[in-house]
Amino acid sequence: MTVTQNESPTVVADDGVRLWAARSGIGDPLVLCHGGPGLWDYFEDLAELLADLTPVVRWDQRGCGRSEREVAGPWTLDRFVADLDAVRRHFGLERIRLLGHSWGAQLALSYALAHPERVSALVYVAGTGIGPDCDWHPAFLANLLARLGEQPERLARWRELDDRPVRSDDEDRESAVLQWSAEFQDQERAPARAERMADPWLGINHECGRALNQERRRSWGTPELYDACRALDLPVLILDGARDIRPRCAVDSLESALPRVRRVILPDAGHMVWTDDPKGFREAVGPATA
Template sequence: MTVTADDGVRLWASASGQGEPLVLCHGGPGLWDMFEDVAEMLGELTTVVRWDQRGCGRSERCAGPWTTDRFVADLDAVRQHFGLERMALLGHSWGAQLALAYALAHPERVSTLVYVAGTGIGPVDEWRPAYEENLVARLGEDPERLARWRELPEGDRERAVLQWSAEFEDRARALDHAGRMADPWFGINTECNVALNAENRRRPGLYAACRALDLPVLIVDGARDIRPRSAVDSLERALPRADRVILPDAGHLPWVEDPKGFREAVATALR
């Protein structure tokens, strides 16, 4: 179905399952919803609402603007479209940052926040170098794979699959998991990615805002994520009502590598 934002941009959205609503915010920036597995595993617990962020995936291609405030407004358009007074939010990676930004802007419209595999509220330079080192190390387990990744252009499907394969702890199945992420392939919005990542480096006042957020928050991490999980420590300290679940054998997409542990954690938060 189509959700129309307040500036007329059309956003792809979908709802399935039953129960109180849970709205999902996908990662990126510049990617699309890859939460089909999550919707299936949670469909007996909640009505799962999925959507593609503006200019991405199945949503209308547009010229932005590529700002967190604009994406927060788009998320609110999704909420209004489905007639939700309050909603639980689950965000993954960049989507975790977006879900947190929405909760800070509109806490009265959020019942629970599930923050999955995000990168916290500290400076990007505290975790980015380690992530890049870990990415190259994972890809370098196969020197030909690393060389191929380096020669392909940004935004290329094969390059994305190779890079995403580093996100999984199960190295034997990593390429298969990454290939599923890219099927179907909608193309990466690199302009959106660059703009929002640049904005994400400038977030003054975020710690104080999180200290004042009176909402239950569940932080879910895969312990084997190549982004240092210590990046999230400052967010956990700031939030007054935070719980944290670390799944020991999972990487950046914990529902793929530990579906049972992930479902149990989210079900507990929704209850």
């Protein structure tokens, strides 16, 4: 994958914080928003999968991955929306096509709601809808334990690490890889695929993750959010894996609110949709990259 050489890999946000970003290919890119919160861009394989369809812009969110790590926030959705707008400006894009995955789907949707005139299309992948956490989080935890429990020693080790108030960096990585292994439908290949996500290991920003998850619990599921989605006049693709351990019914709230929406559910995919079903993912996303 070739990064355009005449553009700096450093985006400077409006408050001076430096964000890592990279653009591949030539032409109108698809801007990718990774999940977390508190993680880093893990879209190298996705960018390669779509390389003949569209160039992409990848970036690490504030305080995460290769972006400036010496920052202490603010860890708010509004701040992350502003950072995404800085990425747009940096690459000279008047309007952007957005793809967000997991927490990144929430970020991409929030950007589109804040700046609809700056978005031409939105691909919402494996998100959790616009309802409150009670719509999906209890079922997610139950499904996570069940998936990990298919190998009892894996579940026991994950519980042991999760119960520790303080973990070393190596233990943090091990815990993440164990949990990420539950996100793939193909459980035989899941450990290797989870290891790939952790290589290189750039360290989870837990403070960032806690703050943004708390904000979502306070503010998501409001009548104002539903009304804003009903007024969003741009094409949206909702793309799900039916075997995601987050219940897909939670996303019905978003689908029913949007006026211009297409939804594709891939029956043999989990949370990492493009890894579990690359062919189905390409076929679904292709029209949104045209």
